[in-house]
Amino acid sequence: MEDSRKKPIMIGVIVVCLIVAGLITFARRGGGGSGIDSISDDKMTWVKCSNPKCKAEYEMSEKQYFKEMEKRFNPMARTSPPLTCEKCGKDSLFRAVKCPYCGIVFIRDSVPNDLFDRCPECGKSETEEIRKKRLAGEQ
Ligand SMILES: [Zn+2]
Ligand SMILES: [Zn+2]
Structure with missing residues (x-):
């Protein structure tokens, strides 16, 4: 029962x-906040201003970067929206990479249809170098 x-x-x-x-x-x-909150506060990312009169390049907190990005995110746009440059105040700041080989800072995806971290200056890409090493069995 x-x-x-x-x-x-x-x-x-x-x-x-x-x-x-x-x-x-x-x-x-x-x-969508949990992913950003899991980024450690002291993780930094390079950013570069695409304004030809400014060309500022500096490091900012990766967490801060993604928070700003989330605020500006436009689902219709296929590319990442630019952030406001802290030097010139224009919306022309993009995520960048510091080349570990020649030391210049460049905007990600500078070379079309290639790896995001292909350096426009020396032509090397860290991703590619790591892959090459793996293929060679060096780790
Ligand atoms: Zn600027
Ligand atoms: Zn380089």
Whole structure:
């Protein structure tokens, strides 16, 4: 007698649990903040101003970068929106890479249809160099 009454309750509890779990997953995805918050505060990223009169290049907190990016994100645009340059105040700041080989700072994807970190100055790409090393079995 008692067992047959408990069963529907158990099923009800399981269903509620599944709905709650689903909602939590959905809320996390929808919020999008958890990924950014997991970036450590002292992680830095290079940025470069594309304004020819300014050309400022400096490091900023990666977390800050992604927070600004999230605010400006336009789902219709296929490219990352520029941020406001702290030197000239124009919206022409892009994420950049410091070349570990020649030391210049350049905007990511400077070389079209190539690796994002291909250096326009010396032509090397860190990603490519790492791949080459792996292929050579050096680690
Ligand atoms: Zn600038
Ligand atoms: Zn270089």
